[in-house]
Amino acid sequence: MSAKVTTRQITFNHRFALANMPEAHAPGTFDLVVEQIPLDVSWEAYRASCQLMLVDGGTTSAISVTMAELEAALLADSQHDVNSGLS
Secondary structure, three states, X not given: OOOEEEEEXXXXXXXXXXXXXXXXXXXXXXXXXXXXXXXXOOOOOEEEEEEEEEEEOOEEEEEEEOHHHHHHHHHHHHHHHHHHOOO
């Protein structure tokens, strides 16, 4: 089995921060690269490795992130307007 790589776009509408980021990042649409690495077992199984590609001032950096952390950040972003009283 070989590794499977997929890319999808993730959008944050507000400033956000993840564990591996030195500071909050401006909102925008970013690429999430997910590499599924095969495990050495007798059935088909993979371990996911995720990288969020952040572009800032013409420089692109890859931030390692777990899906759970990313989903929590996206949920917090989507609830930002609700919590601030905006529509």
